[in-house]
Amino acid sequence: MTKPAPHLRESHLFDRAAIHEIQRAANEGIYRIRGFGAKRAVPHFDDLVFLGASMSRYPLEGYRERCDTDVVLGSRFAKKPLHLQIPITIAGMSFGSLSARAKEALGRGANEVGTSTTTGDGGMTDEERGHSNQLVYQLLPSRYGMNPDHLRKADAIEVVVGQGAKPGGGGMLLGQKITKRVAEMRTLPEDIDQRSACRHPDWTGPDDLEIKIEELRELTGWEKPIYVKVGATRTYYDTLLAVKSGADVVVVDGMQGGTAATQECFIEHVGIPTLPAVRLAADALKELGVHRRGVQLIVSGGIRTGADVAKAIALGADAVSIGTAALIALGDNRPDLEDEYEKIGTAAGFYEDWQAGNDPAGITTQNPELEKRLDPVKAGHRLANYLRVLTLEAQTLARACGKSHIHHLEPEDLQALTIEAAAMARVPLAGTGWIPGQGF
Amino acid sequence: MDAIDLATTTTRDLNARLQAEAPRSNAAYEVLHPGGRHALACGLTAPIAVTLRGHVGYYCAGMNQNATVTVEGNAGVGVAENMMSGLVRVKGDASQSAGATGHGGLLVIEGSASARCGISMKGIDIVVKGSVGHNSAFMAQAGRLVVCGDAEDGLGDSLYEAVIYVAGKTGKLGADCEEQEMTEDDRKTVAELLARAGLTGDPASFRRFGSARQLYNFKIDNVGSY
Amino acid sequence: MCGIVGLYLKNPELRGELGALFSPMLIEMSGRGPDSAGIAVYRGEEEGAAKVVAYHPDLDFGWQALAGELADALGAPVSATQVANHAILAGGASPMVLRDAVFAQSAGVRVMSAGRSLEIYKDIGLPKDVLQRFLVQGMAGSHAVGHTRMATESAVSTEGAHPFNTGDDLCLVHNGSLSNHNGLREWLATHKGIPFQTDNDSEVAAAYLTWRLSEGANLAEALEAALVDLDGFYTFAIGTKDGFAVLRDPIACKPAVMAETDDWVAMASEFRALAGLPGIETATVWEPRPATVYAWGRA
Numbered sequence: 001m002t003k004p005a006p007h008l009r010e011s012h013l014f015d016r017a018a019i020h021e022i023q024r025a026a027n028e029g030i031y032r033i034r035g036f037g038a039k040r041a042v043p044h045f046d047d048l049v050f051l052g053a054s055m056s057r058y059p060l061e062g063y064r065e066r067c068d069t070d071v072v073l074g075s076r077f078a079k080k081p082l083h084l085q086i087p088i089t090i091a092g093m094s095f096g097s098l099s100a101r102a103k104e105a106l107g108r109g110a111n112e113v114g115t116s117t118t119t120g121d122g123g124m125t126d127e128e129r130g131h132s133n134q135l136v137y138q139l140l141p142s143r144y145g146m147n148p149d150h151l152r153k154a155d156a157i158e159v160v161v162g163q164g165a166k167p168g169g170g171g172m173l174l175g176q177k178i179t180k181r182v183a184e185m186r187t188l189p190e191d192i193d194q195r196s197a198c199r200h201p202d203w204t205g206p207d208d209l210e211i212k213i214e215e216l217r218e219l220t221g222w223e224k225p226i227y228v229k230v231g232a233t234r235t236y237y238d239t240l241l242a243v244k245s246g247a248d249v250v251v252v253d254g255m256q257g258g259t260a261a262t263q264e265c266f267i268e269h270v271g272i273p274t275l276p277a278v279r280l281a282a283d284a285l286k287e288l289g290v291h292r293r294g295v296q297l298i299v300s301g302g303i304r305t306g307a308d309v310a311k312a313i314a315l316g317a318d319a320v321s322i323g324t325a326a327l328i329a330l331g332d333n334r335p336d337l338e339d340e341y342e343k344i345g346t347a348a349g350f351y352e353d354w355q356a357g358n359d360p361a362g363i364t365t366q367n368p369e370l371e372k373r374l375d376p377v378k379a380g381h382r383l384a385n386y387l388r389v390l391t392l393e394a395q396t397l398a399r400a401c402g403k404s405h406i407h408h409l410e411p412e413d414l415q416a417l418t419i420e421a422a423a424m425a426r427v428p429l430a431g432t433g434w435i436p437g438q439g440f
Numbered sequence: 441m442d443a444i445d446l447a448t449t450t451t452r453d454l455n456a457r458l459q460a461e462a463p464r465s466n467a468a469y470e471v472l473h474p475g476g477r478h479a480l481a482c483g484l485t486a487p488i489a490v491t492l493r494g495h496v497g498y499y500c501a502g503m504n505q506n507a508t509v510t511v512e513g514n515a516g517v518g519v520a521e522n523m524m525s526g527l528v529r530v531k532g533d534a535s536q537s538a539g540a541t542g543h544g545g546l547l548v549i550e551g552s553a554s555a556r557c558g559i560s561m562k563g564i565d566i567v568v569k570g571s572v573g574h575n576s577a578f579m580a581q582a583g584r585l586v587v588c589g590d591a592e593d594g595l596g597d598s599l600y601e602a603v604i605y606v607a608g609k610t611g612k613l614g615a616d617c618e619e620q621e622m623t624e625d626d627r628k629t630v631a632e633l634l635a636r637a638g639l640t641g642d643p644a645s646f647r648r649f650g651s652a653r654q655l656y657n658f659k660i661d662n663v664g665s666y
Numbered sequence: 667m668c669g670i671v672g673l674y675l676k677n678p679e680l681r682g683e684l685g686a687l688f689s690p691m692l693i694e695m696s697g698r699g700p701d702s703a704g705i706a707v708y709r710g711e712e713e714g715a716a717k718v719v720a721y722h723p724d725l726d727f728g729w730q731a732l733a734g735e736l737a738d739a740l741g742a743p744v745s746a747t748q749v750a751n752h753a754i755l756a757g758g759a760s761p762m763v764l765r766d767a768v769f770a771q772s773a774g775v776r777v778m779s780a781g782r783s784l785e786i787y788k789d790i791g792l793p794k795d796v797l798q799r800f801l802v803q804g805m806a807g808s809h810a811v812g813h814t815r816m817a818t819e820s821a822v823s824t825e826g827a828h829p830f831n832t833g834d835d836l837c838l839v840h841n842g843s844l845s846n847h848n849g850l851r852e853w854l855a856t857h858k859g860i861p862f863q864t865d866n867d868s869e870v871a872a873a874y875l876t877w878r879l880s881e882g883a884n885l886a887e888a889l890e891a892a893l894v895d896l897d898g899f900y901t902f903a904i905g906t907k908d909g910f911a912v913l914r915d916p917i918a919c920k921p922a923v924m925a926e927t928d929d930w931v932a933m934a935s936e937f938r939a940l941a942g943l944p945g946i947e948t949a950t951v952w953e954p955r956p957a958t959v960y961a962w963g964r965a
Contacts, residue, residue: 030658143541143560146522148483148503175657187543187562187581188600192656195598197579201559202499202518202537204899204919205843207667207698207816207935211478211517215499218455219483237819241667244700244816476938495937495951514951516937517921535921535953554953555918574918574956 021264031265033172035097035354035364037165037258037302037324042273044256044302045311047421048414049430052400060399067395068405071319074156074225074248076294077217081225081248082134082156084319085114086391087406088309091253091300091323092138092158092229094120096173096182097260097354098327100127102363104376105330107131109383113391118158118321121171121196123185124150131380136227139216141197142171144186148219156249157216158227159209161238164257164274164301166266167231170196174261177357179366206241213246227251232277232301233270239284243295251321252281254301258324260364261355274301274312276424279411282316291316292407306393313394314409315425322390329386330379331361441491445472451479458507461486476516481509487526498535501528504545520547523564536573539566542583548637555592558585561602567637575614577604586633588641599651605630607645618652667816668828669695669935670839672903672910673943674809674962677929684709685805687943689797691932692812694939696793698841699814702827703796704788706837706905709807711783717756718764719778719785721824729753732771739767750799751824752778752787761834769861776825776863781835783808783907788827809963811905813839820865830872833879835907840868841935842920844898850874871896875904889913889959903933909963918956925949931962 010016021032053059060067074081090110095103097120104127110117116134119125123145129135137154139146151157162168173182173194183190203212213226228242229251242250254274259267278299285291299312300321312320335348340360346353354364362374398406401413415430416422422429423436433440444454454471458481461467468489474480474496481490482502492500495513504523511519514532523542530538533551540556542564549557552570559575561583571589578594580602590608597614604617605626613619622644630643671691675681684707692703710717722729733746733755744757744764758764765780779786787800793814797803813828820826829837847870854860860873874896878888885906892902893916901922904911912933914922924933927945934940937951954960 143522143562146541147543148485148505148522148524151503189656193658195579195655197560199919201540201556201578202521205667206818207669207841208498208517208921210697211498215479215482215502218451218479219503221456221459222452234819237817241816241818475941476936478938494947495941497936497938514937516923533952535923536918555956573953 031263033174033261033355034264034267034352035258035260036267036352037256038268039352040268042256043275043418043420043424044273045275045308047275047418048311048416048425048427050310050314050397050401050413051415052397053402057402059402060404062396062399065399066404067399069391069395071296071407073227073296073298073319075296076225076248076290077222077246078156078225078248079221079223080155082116082136084116084134086387087313087317087319087394088303088387088390089115089136089298089319089321090117090326091257091321092118092120092136092160092163093260093323093327094122094171094173095125095128096120096122096177096186096366097364099362099365099371099374100125100181101371101374101376102327102330102379103128104131105374105379105383106326107135108376108380109326109329109387110134112380112384113387115387116155119154121173122182123147124154125185129153138229139200140171141200142186143201144171144188151216152220154224156225156227157220158229158251159213159216159247160229161209162231162233162253163229163259164231164253164255164271165259166262167233167271168198169262169266170198172196172259172261172355174355174357177355177366182366206245210245225249227298229253231255231257231270232272232274235272235277235280236284239281239297240288243285243288243290247295249296249298250281250285251298251300252277253321254278254299256302257300258327273424274299274303275315275421277301278312278315278317279425285316292318306390306395307397309390310394310397310406310409311414313406314413315411318407325386326383327363329383330363331374331382332359332363334361337361441468441470443470443472446475446477446480447473451477454480455482458488458490459483459485461488474513478516481507484509484526495532504528514551520545520564523547533570539564542566546633546636548639550639552589558583558602561585565633565636567633567639569637569639571608574611577602577617578614580604584629584633586630586637586646588634588639596649596651598655599649601651603629604649605646606649607641607647610647610649613649616652616655617649620648620650622646622648667698667818667843668839668841669698669814669939670812670828670841670901670903670933671695671935671939672809672811672839672905672912672933674909674931675929676931680929681808682806684807684810685802687930688810688812689803690942691934691939692793692797692814694942695814695935698935699816700792701817701822702788702790702815702824703793703813704786704815704827704829704839705797705800705802705810705812706779706784706786706829706839707802707805707807707810708783708835708905708907709785709805711907714782715756716758716761716764716780716782717754717785718761718768718780719752719754719787720768721752721776721778721789722774723751723824725751727773727775729755732768732773732775733757735771736764736767739770740764749787749801751789752800754785777831779829779831779837781831781907784831784835784837784905786829786831786837788813788829789824790822790827809905809910811837811839811903811910818843819867823864825863826866828868829905830866830869832872832876835905836875836879836885837905838868838872838875839903840871840900841922842898842900842915843867844871844896844900846897847871850895867898871900871902885911886959886961893957901935906961906963909961911959911961912954913959914954914956916957922954923951924954924960925951
């Protein structure tokens with residue numbers, strides 16, 4: 001790209017991206033559909049910092065002095081809760097949006113480090129169940145591929161009310177990704193653009209969800225933890241209602257959460273960020289007396305580093321979930337495929353057209369030629385490496401705060417660098433003791 | 441026939457007992473005093489016969505496989521939801537979302553069904569002696585819905601490849617649902633489904649409804665349907 | 667989100683058992699609504715007195731003193747009968763006059779209902795506890811409407827519980843979630859002078875009906891107008907002096923079941939709330955259709 005002459009001034013509102021989008025809409029007559037999560041800047045965990053050791057608080061030695069990271073999910077009602085070795089899980093992503101090899105790689109990587117993966121809007125594949133020791137099975141509005149045998153084979157069930165990228169939207173899979181196998185699993189004709197329901201077909205509202213959860217427990221002998229997942233909107237009320245309707249685990253996905261395909265306007269303009277959402281969800285659990293005492297909270301949406309993991313836990317999460325980051329660890333947006341990205345009109349680090357199914361890395365595609373490029377064993381190992389790094393980073397920060405278990409991190413270990421982050425996380429603005437809206 | 445009285449048995453104990461039947465069992469049960477309780481006889485896998493003597497609540501026979509479940513009364517929301525195979529018969533009326541997302545098997549409703557009968561069906565066959573409520577067969581993907589009575593507004597809204605047969609009146613049809621020609625094959629299909637359901641009816645009196653397939657790939661001109 | 671129930675006794679001989687028949691219906695809906703419960707009972711209209719049921723959180727609140735102040739303000743005798751943290755205030759020319767007089771007393775008293783036969787009791791807690799607190803089991807009367815609450819977007823509070831009293835002897839319970847109530851609340855409060863006590867969407871629905879009725883619509887017309895002006899998901903049960911009405915929104919995702927015999931008409935969110943009524947085995951059982959007003963009663 002040649003740089004524009006220095007006297008030219010770009011509009012902040014009508015910048016090149018905005019102009020391009022208006023022109024594209026005028027040409028095509030359809031909203032922009034893309035994958036990935038929100039790309040614009042919103043207050044996030046980067047605006048918080050930990051208070052490490054000091055004269056009054058003493059750190060733990062690395063390696064020798066334990067900082068445990070295990071987490072139990074579903075201790076409330078399930079006979080067989082999940083025991084994870086790390087507080088990071090792999091979020092729900094469908095076979096269909098992802099290639100079979102990508103799903104296999106996710107399972108392998110999660111297994112290597114002792115955590116769980118999650119099915120998506122399309123049901124459970126044999127590869128997934130075969131390669132993932134702990135598999136969470138999603139119950140979505142579409143019910144594509146829903147099967148009681150799979151329900152019984154799962155280790156937990158996640159009732160999906162919504163996701164962060166599109167709270168209120170249903171699944172989306174475009175024709176180019178509806179191959180024979182995908183079509184069969186979803187009972188759809190090949191090559192059509194899948195239309196999905198945004199509400200569940202047989203219940204609406206937490207009072208009826210309570211009855212649905214009862215059925216799910218009856219179907220599975222009360223063995224498996226039931227999660228309820230919401231996109232972050234009215235998170236405080238949603239968490240209260242999820243608990244009241246019987247959830248063992250509440251999953252909150254902030255607006256930065258990724259998707260394989262939805263309208264851009266949905267991704268960027270609906271839902272609140274993960275930062276305030278964690279705090280709101282934790283508040284609700286504390287009010288009910290079940291925080292860290294019965295109902296667990298998993299948080300997702302823009303988790304990238306061990307610092308993000310530790311901060312989410314400090315604000316009240318029991319675990320976090322990664323989607324976009326997991327795909328990047330597998331190889332999405334790899335710089336060595338730069339030429340390929342250029343051919344499809346994008347660049348490494350910018351590629352977001354996961355809906356198109358032409359992913360050079362073979363991850364968000366159903367094209368067998370492209371899928372071949374992903375070696376599930378190697379990719380699985382890369383994911384395991386990344387998960388280990390996240391865990392080690394989080395432990396490093398926790399030890400610096402004197403914690404022998406990562407769950408002992410608390411909001412008082414944090415301070416904020418901006419007024420918004422201070423208000424949203426309800427921690428003091430560094431150096432001032434001030435929490436906006438709360439006083440001193 | 442073994443009798444289980446829900447006046448003195450919990451739902452869990454009922455289901456545990458029914459679900460524990462061996463894969464080839466042909467046992468027969470009657471369930472007394474169901475009293476509108478939920479999730480009764482759900483998750484069955486063996487080809488047993490279960491008769492519930494009274495009205496049941498939500499999700500009766502949910503995710504049924506192979507079993508024959510009869511409700512001698514009315515059924516609440518989502519009867520036979522996501523059924524995979526087998527037969528579920530409701531002698532009275534069925535509430536909303538009857539047979540929702542069902543993949544196989546046969547659901548017979550001898551009374552009427554309310555809204556969203558067969559919503560998102562994925563291969564189940566549903567035969568209703570009475571009428572069906574609004575938005576029935578909404579987003580129905582596969583399977584057959586036979587309605588001997590009337591169908592209210594919104595029938596087959598956003599229909600995929602499921603086929604609907606109605607003998608009585610229809611209201612305003614749903615988006616992308618159109619009346620289609622009843623062929624000899626269709627009449628045979630209706631006859632066969634009525635026979636399997638144990639109901640009488642003249643196949644020639646039924647009209648066929650299917651997808652116009654205009655919403656299969658997004659076109660801006662269809663924006664009014666979205 | 668919630669459970670709602672209604673029972674209208676056609677057979678006068680059953681009226682002594684209203685509370686005994688109604689209580690198990692409400693308790694059966696506890697799962698749908700563990701936060702709070704409320705009952706609207708219609709009784710005592712033969713006496714013809716204007717009555718207001720009021721609430722104060724302090725069990726030692728001076729109800730007799732308040733009754734005295736109201737009597738002075740109205741120039742007519744006013745009696746007070748305490749029932750737990752509620753009290754029945756009776757007297758005065760009309761229910762609305764009595765209600766306005768109570769509002770004018772600032773002492774932290776909240777009005778639960780106003781009418782000549784309607785009495786509303788509501789409080790936080792499990793349905794069985796609320797019923798016990800207000801001695802509902804032993805009540806006689808012609809009909810009752812009740813609600814068990816799982817609060818969605820507003821606080822769990824006594825005032826936030828349903829039923830909501832709208833006009834004389836009129837009350838509403840709601841299962842569902844409205845989506846355009848905030849703008850409507852603002853307009854009704856600012857331009858129609860309707861007082862609101864909560865942030866609850868259901869209170870807005872009740873106020874909307876009051877407004878329509880005050881402009882001359884009958885109940886059916888007011889409910890038909892509600893179908894146009896209210897957006898969201900709802901099953902409403904409305905109690906009137908002579909019976910009750912039921913309305914579901916056009917999409918009708920929230921449940922509703924009706925049952926009828928020669929002796930009674932009943933409605934509930936789930937059939938199991940009706941399963942204990944005498945004669946249910948041979949009752950006519952059906953579901954109300956969407957966007958259709960149903961009404962039962964003497965008029």
